[in-house]
Structure formats: C-alpha cells, structure tokens
Amino acid sequence: MGLVVSTVQYIFGVGRDMDTPDEATGLTERQKDAIRASWALVSINLKGNGVSFLIKFFQDYPEDKAFFEAFKDKKPEELGDNPKMRAHASTVMHALTSVVDNLDDPECLIDILKKNAQSHFGRNIRIQQYKDLFETFIRFLQEGLGDKCTDLTKESWEKALGVVVSVIESEMTALSNGPTK
Ligand code: HEM
Structure with missing residues (x-):
C-alpha cells in the first residue's frame, strides 16, 4: 500500500519540489518528467524512430x-536500407535513452558523453555536427509527437541537450588542446 501511495505521489509530483533547478543540469523535476514522458512515447518504437530521425x-x-x-553517397531514400546507417541510428537512440535514464545521475552521464566525444573527435567530428543533430532532434520530436510535444517538452529537451552539448564541447576543447603535462 505504501509503495502504491508513494508511486502515485511521485507520478503526480505530490510532495516533490517540481520547480527548483537541479544544481548540476539546471533542469527542474517538472522538466525531467516532461523529458521522460516524451521519451516513453518515442521508445515505443525506438529503432524505427531512430532510423526516421537519422x-x-x-x-x-x-x-x-x-x-x-x-x-556518404547514398540518396535520402536509400539510407534506411543501409545497415551502417541503421546501426548508428540505433546507438544514437540508446545514448539518448542513457541521457534520459541518468537525468538524476549527472556524473554518470558526463562519463558517457566524454567517451562519445573522444571516439568522435578521432573521426574529425566536431561540436557543430552534434548541434546539427540535436536541432533536427527537436523538430523530429515536434513532428512525431504533435500536440504531445508541449512547450514544456520542447524547452526541457533544449535545456538537457544544451547540457549534453556543453559537456561534449568542453571534452573536445580539451582534446584539441592536446595532452596536459
Ligand atoms: C548523440 C550523438 C551520437 C552518438 C550517441 C553516437 C554514437 C556512436 C557510436 C556508439 C559509434 C560506434 C562506436 C564508437 O566509435 O563510438 C559511432 C560511430 C560513428 N559516429 Fe556517432 N554518435 C553520435 C553523433 C554523431 C554525429 C553528430 C556524427 C556526425 C555527423 C557521428 C558520426 C559517426 C561516424 C562517422 C561513426 C563511424 C561509423 C561507422 O564506422 O560505420 N556521430 N557513433
């Protein structure tokens, strides 16, 4: 019974401070909930949505x-048939799932993102490509979720992805400055 009550309280935000920004991410509980709720909808078809997004x-x-x-030379209509493209789409979606799962564990999130920055820096990918990807992501959410992508959903994702970009950017800056002595 206690578990049911506390779960209901959690879902409806009873007794939770919903509007104080988290020190590490700047996100409020209300914004984190909006991200989780929208991601639950995207996750119904994570793979298919990943391919459409990419x-x-x-x-x-x-x-x-x-x-x-x-x-690189394929036309947009041929991309869905390419296994490497589907593989990258899938990993991007799983990484976004880890962002959502770790909204309350920013240290873990930072570690995941730094590794991603390192592996992509070696491929000459820079912060602009991530910014491009996330701009498309917001439009993808709006088109896919329609009315369910509220202003709160959009602003919450923009804030979270802003944090993601700043972690990746600072790791890439450190990498371009070379090893510290
Ligand atoms: C959330 C953002 C992203 C995630 C989670 C992600 C994840 C991954 C993973 C897991 C791999 C394979 C293993 C590795 O080397 O790490 C990979 C490979 C790769 N990624 Fe990303 N990536 C992201 C964004 C991007 C962006 C923005 C670009 C460039 C526009 C990009 C280009 C590549 C390329 C070229 C490869 C190698 C593909 C291959 O060998 O088939 N990635 N990515």
Whole structure:
C-alpha cells in the first residue's frame, strides 16, 4: 500500500519540489518528467524512430553524411536500407535513452558523453555536427509527437541537450588542446 501511495505521489509530483533547478543540469523535476514522458512515447518504437530521425538529420544536413564512408553517397531514400546507417541510428537512440535514464545521475552521464566525444573527435567530428543533430532532434520530436510535444517538452529537451552539448564541447576543447603535462 505504501509503495502504491508513494508511486502515485511521485507520478503526480505530490510532495516533490517540481520547480527548483537541479544544481548540476539546471533542469527542474517538472522538466525531467516532461523529458521522460516524451521519451516513453518515442521508445515505443525506438529503432524505427531512430532510423526516421537519422534520415531526417541527413536530409536537413546533407554535408554531415560525408563522415560516413558506408553511405556518404547514398540518396535520402536509400539510407534506411543501409545497415551502417541503421546501426548508428540505433546507438544514437540508446545514448539518448542513457541521457534520459541518468537525468538524476549527472556524473554518470558526463562519463558517457566524454567517451562519445573522444571516439568522435578521432573521426574529425566536431561540436557543430552534434548541434546539427540535436536541432533536427527537436523538430523530429515536434513532428512525431504533435500536440504531445508541449512547450514544456520542447524547452526541457533544449535545456538537457544544451547540457549534453556543453559537456561534449568542453571534452573536445580539451582534446584539441592536446595532452596536459
Ligand atoms: C548523440 C550523438 C551520437 C552518438 C550517441 C553516437 C554514437 C556512436 C557510436 C556508439 C559509434 C560506434 C562506436 C564508437 O566509435 O563510438 C559511432 C560511430 C560513428 N559516429 Fe556517432 N554518435 C553520435 C553523433 C554523431 C554525429 C553528430 C556524427 C556526425 C555527423 C557521428 C558520426 C559517426 C561516424 C562517422 C561513426 C563511424 C561509423 C561507422 O564506422 O560505420 N556521430 N557513433
């Protein structure tokens, strides 16, 4: 019974401070809930949505396809058939799931993001490509979720992805400055 009551209280925010920004991320509990709720909808078809999102990304930013040897010359309508493209779509979606799962554990999130920055820096990918990807992501959410993507949903994701960008950017800056003595 106690568990039921506390779960209901949690879901409806009873007794939770919903509007004080978290020190590490700047996100409030209300914003974190909005992110989790929208991601639950996207996750109903994580793989399919990932493929549609990445196809949209390459339509919005065709120049970013150049980093992908396996499909850089493919037309947008051929991308869904490419296994390397589907693999990258899948990993991006799983990484976004880890962002959502770790909204309350920023130290873990930072570690995941730094590793991602390191592996991509070596491929000449820079912060602009991540900014491109996340701009498409917000439009993808709005188009996919329609009315369910409220102003709160959009502003919450923008804030969270702003944190993601700043972690990746500072790691890439450290990498471009070379090893510290
Ligand atoms: C949330 C953002 C992203 C995530 C989670 C992600 C994740 C990954 C992972 C897990 C891999 C394979 C293993 C590795 O080397 O780390 C990979 C490979 C790669 N990523 Fe990303 N990536 C992201 C964004 C980007 C962006 C913005 C670009 C460029 C526009 C990009 C380009 C690539 C390329 C070219 C590869 C190698 C692909 C291959 O060899 O088939 N990634 N990514």
